[in-house]
Amino acid sequence: MDASQGGGAETVLRLAGITKRFGPLVANDAVSFELRRGEVIALLGENGAGKTTLMNILFGHYVADEGEVEAFGEKLPPGDPAAALAAGIGMVHQHFTLADQMSVLENIALGTQRMFAPRFDRTSARARIAKLSQDFGLHVKAEALVADLTVGERQRVEILKALYRDARILILDEPTAVLTPLETDALFATLEMLVARGLSIIFISHKLNEVMAVSDRVLVLRAGRLAGERATAETDRGELAALMVGEEIRTPQVVAHRAGEPVLEIEGVSAAGQGTGAALDRVSLTLSAGEITGLAGVSGNGQAALAALIAGTLVPASGQMRIRRETVSGWSPRAALAHRIGRIPEDRHAIGMIGDMNVTENVISESYRSPRFSRAGFLDWKAAREFAMSIIAAYDVKCPSPEARVRLLSGGNMQKLILGRALDGDPAVILANQPTRGLDVGAVAYVHSQLLAARERGAAILLISEDLDEVLALSDRIVVMSKGRLSPPSRRGELTVREIGELMAGHGVFDTGESHAA
């Protein structure tokens, strides 16, 4: 039973028989659970398992078809976020909801002021924020502009925003997806302080180690149903993973083998940074056939620029690139595709897929000009549809039809479409930029197995990931990026995690020389 700690504590939140359908899809199927005072519940589940839908119902963004929500003994009116807020429920969304051009203080106080208040009492607001951040270790400058904050700081602002509104129940949707390990630890410390003050927390995640570390109880959702409920102390990662996907998960086995010929050679390339990320500073990197090169690093240190360079959206300012010993010129996304570079972009929604177009239209977006799909300026929609069907079948994409709009698919299914598109035609080079970010265990394992299969087929793969475990598990060689510079590669197993951590922090080999000796 649910005999976790604090068994006698009062129930602060009760969900009873929540069912939500979107057309034929049942997103939540009779889900019931209770949250007690001072408790951390982890809501675990694959993408598309219905976690976010459930929380959106709880918070009043969606109206459930059946069932009801009760907070502190009182029934919440469905579909009313204001009532949820008033009842003391606060939500920190995966994608932050902050106004960039306003200060931290203004963001936090936004919406708590009466519309026609004669003036905004900054002093008391500031005092209140200062006290909250003191109490819970949420350090952030009240007058700083949100646009200038790091992702971790923005998350703290979001949490402060909820606390400022006297939240007693805090929902965190995938809070660690955007954090560095250090920031994650700080977040967990904050959560402990919150719980100690009697707050209750729902922690949505699909990272098993975090769930084990932070929660008192784990609820596992699978295909919209509650697949299981465990006290964290009485379960382990294997059991939870099995509950999540309904089967045992195999960890990828990387069999060492000899790398082949160099395929992509980057030599002393400098190029502009992407967004707020660092610029590339005389970066040299060789990707060889049949080898996965893992790139570790703290976000914003130039990974985005390196990815853009390989994807063709960034042109080197100096230095050169060779593909199969041939110097490339006229670099562009189309040139990259012509050189058989398969690209898995970092942001599925913004640049990987066109959400308002359908599956067929999306899978041909890189190859629509080939004679396979077009003749004399006309598209062969029949061939395109067949291609989409083949990807849907081969990659087990869950979608109603090739005519379904991509926006309606879950992140994991979108990623499978991108994989199918990128791996079509057996690419010589594969750029996998954060290929598993935001995916559930099942989808992660799938992406990994596909990358390893491509490696067996002789592709030269660059795996960029902020998840160090992922880099360590899959890579034949590891390079570390810091401040736009690249460390020399080391074979798998040569470096300890600690040494990699030091490289990530920018200590060591970067400032020594011009080019990296092989």
Place this chain on the structure above:
Amino acid sequence: MRLEPKPSPSIVHTLLYPAGAIVATLLVASLLVMAAGASPFNVFWLVLKGAAGSQFALVETLTRATPLIFTGLAVAVAFRAKLWNIGAEAQLYIGAVMTVVLGTGAVTLPSLALIPLIMISAMFAGALLLLGPALLKTRFGVDEVVTTLLLNFIILLFVSMLLEGVLKDPMGLGWPQSKRIIAEAQLPRLIQGKRLHFGFVIAIASALVTWVIMKKTVLGYEMRAVGHNGEAARFAGIPVNRVLMKTALLSGGLAALAGFSEVAGLKGNLTLDLSPGYGYTGIVVAMLAMLNPLGVIAAAIFVAGIFVGADAMSRSAGVPSYIAQVMVATALLTMVTAIMLTRFRIRWR
């Protein structure tokens, strides 16, 4: 109140809500009609009769719809690629200028050669006119809403200058108007003695061709991709800037055809009041059609019908024909709302 997307819009709603929009439009117009001291039922009946109640009325509506189909198409293709062409009015006038430059005797060819030549030249001129703003947008990030809108006034003044100068008809008794085009440059009438002309056929054909381009061709696919998500399109290797250029050429060319068809099919010469805002009304038409090229035909006929019907009504009922403007504007607002309602559901609390 909040909007929730519907996974798949139902067919009943897709028919019901637009019908509701028309009813709402009529209700709003009723208030104004009553304020003008007339009976709404009588007035609407007169509008309907004036728009479609006789062969004469129907022919007049289709004649008025012809330029709106062209400008509606021009706007629809541009908006589909998120190229905000507000300058169909200017492109229309440039098309008309091209028609009188070539069609008033400077070139003498048989009709079968002369008319296509003028048509292509007009399209070319309109296309070039929109190419400027498109280049400014892609090269320097200049907002094309501003440039195309302002070009409307520049071109209108330019036409005014031409009509007072080189294009002025010496036999025009001093009026700012061009010479009449020669017989070989005239589009034939579809019905003997009626105003409906071959331009209507060209308009329908243009809509069909545009539909095929948008649905079946590589260019149409590229335009939609660029319009829906330019970043993703660029990443996928779609040449975004080149697609925007092609969109501009297509859109400008279509709008110029409106000017060509009005001069060569209906008016016979160029005056400053050639277009009572067809370029701007094209935006309404395109929006009502949800940017669908075939929908543009229906939307243009609908809008033209209201204008023609209101003119006729105004003559017999004494209600100002401005009511037509109000009806078209209200119809646009209610129709856009209806379209939104078919895709989203409203949640009250």
